[in-house]
Amino acid sequence: MTEPELSNAAVADALEELGDLYELDGAIVHRVLAYRSAARAVRDASVSVAALAREGRATELPGIGNTLQEKILALATTGTIPAAEKLRAKFPPGLVAVTRLPGLGAKRARLLHSELGIDSLEKLREAALAQRLRSVRGLGPKIEERVLAALEAIDSDPTAPATPRVLLPRAIGVGEELLAGLRALTTADDRIELAGSIRRQAGSIKDIDLIATSTRPTALARSLAKLEQIEHVSSAGKAGARARTHSGIGVDLRIAAPRQLGNLLQHFTGSGRHNAALREAAVRRGLHVSEYGILDDATGATDTCASEHEVYERLGLAYIEPELREDRGELDAARAGELPRLIELTDIRGDLHSHTIASDGHNTIEEMALAARERGYEYLAITDHSASHGFGNDVSPEQLRRQIELVRETNTRIDGIELLAGSEVNILPDGTLDYEDELLGQLDWVVASVHTSFGIGERAMTERMIAAIEHPLVDVIAHPTGRLIERRQPYAIDLDAVFAAAARTGTMLEINANPDRRDLPDVHARAAARAGVMIVIDSDAHRTRTLENMRWGVATARRAWLTAEDVANTRPWQELTRPRSDARAHPQTRARGT
C-alpha cells in the first residue's frame, strides 16, 4: 500500500476556497461555478483524487480538466496552490466570511473592501454601526440592519452554522404536519405536495419545499401563516410564500395553476444542479424549461405539463426518479434509456443487523422476531454487540453461547420467520476480531464493524478493514465509513481498496439504515456496487420500532442507483447461505480470491 494521499475532503476544501477567492477577484461566474462543481466531484469521489491526479487521470471526473488537475497535483505535492497564495495576499481571509452573510455576496464584499477597507466581520460591524455602509453605491440602511442582525446571531451562538440542516425523518415529520395543516385550510381541489430534497430522500435537509396548485393562490399562501408550526412569514403573494418554523426550518411554498403541476413539481424537486443540467441540454434542442412550462423556440409557444412524466418526455428523456436527480449521470442514462429499475422497500425479505437486551437493545429476541414477522420479513438476524463493546453492554463469549441457544430455541417456538444467530463483532485496531474463530463458526451471520480508535490514520484503518474483510467468517462490514450525518466526518480510509477487497472475497458491505448514519453513503454505495460488491441494507434496530428505519436505507440505495439484484437481502435466506457455506469450507480460497 502506498503512502496515504491528501484526503478528498482537503482537496475539495482547497478548490472551494479558490472559487471564493476568484469570485472576490471578480472572475466570471462560470469560472467560479467550475471550481465549486469540481469541489463537489472531488468530495463525492470514492477514490483518492490526489492519486488520480498523479496518474493524470483526475480529468476522468466530471468537471475537472487539465487546469484543475494541475492545481490538485500542486496541492498534493507541494501542499499549496500558487494561484491561491497570490489571491490570499490580495484578499484577507476575513473577507470570505463577509461574503457568507445573508444579503452580502462576493461583489458587495469586494466593494466594502475597496471602498471602506473592510476585511473582517469586526470591521464590518463597526462600519454598520457608524452607518457608513450606506455611503457605498447600491447599499442602504436596510442592508446595515440586516448585517447587524446577522452578526448578532453569530455572537449569540458562534458554533451554529448559518444554515442548520435537519435529518430527513425530522424534516419529513415537520413537512407532513405542514401539509396536513394546509390541506385542512384549503378547498378540496387544491393540491399540495412535498418537493425538494425531502422528495429526493437526501440525508439532511436545509429547508422544506412545498408546491401547490390552486385556483385561489393568494388565499392559500396566506393560510401558511395560520399554521401553529410557523413562527413568521417573510413574504407571501400569489406565487407562494416563504416562512420559518418555530424549530428554525425554512419553508418555501410555491403555487401555480393546475395545468402546470408537472412543471412546478419538477422544478421544486430539483436538485438545482439537475435542473441546471436539464435546462442546458434543453437549450441545445431549442427548448427553455422553467417552473411555468417549456418554451419552444420553433413555435414561440410555452407548453405546460400536468405531470412530471410529461416534462421529461417533452425533453426526450425517460422519467427520472427523484432520488436520482443529483446531476450524477442520470440525464445521459435517461436519454439512452439506461436508467436502473430502483430497489423498493417491498423488495426487502429480511433484516440482517438487529440488537436485543443482550447488549444495548431494548426488546427481547421474541419481541424483535414478532415485530419483524409483522413487517412481512422471512428472516431476522439477531446481532448483538460483542465482547469488547464497552458501555456496560459487553457480550462475553459465554453469554454469546447462551444467546445462540436462546435464538435457536425461540426460532423453533415462533412460526413464520427464520431467526438467525449472529453478532456484531468489533474490528480491533489491529484488524482482529474480539471472539475466537471457534465461536464465530457457530453463528449463522457475522457482522463486523469499527466502534473504537477512529483516528488511527488512513493506512492503518484501511489495513484494519481489509483484514476483517478477508476473515473467512465475516459476512458483512457494517457502517463502513463511520460517519454520522451532520455530526461526524467519516474516518480516513481508502474506500477504493476496501471495495476491491470486498469484491475479491465476496464479503458484503452494509448500507446501515439508521437515519443518523445511512452508511455506506449513496455515492460510495454506488461505487461499491459498480466494483462488484454485494450490498446489504440493515436497520441496525435497537428496538422493535426502529426496524422501520429500513426505509432510510432503501432510500440511500435508491440514491445509489441500486436495483434489487444489487442487494443481498432481497433474496431468500437459502440463496444467501449457500455461497457463505462454500466460503467457510474453503477460507483460504476466499481470502486470496479466486
Added chain:
DNA sequence: GCCGTTTTCGGCCCGACTGTTTTCAGTCG
C-alpha cells in the same frame, strides 16, 4: 474553467425577490 449530435472557441438555466434605484444589480434557490 469546462466542454462538444451546432462548437477546440464561444458559449455555459431560469426566475423571484430585495433594496436600491428611477431601470437594475446583486443575491438566492
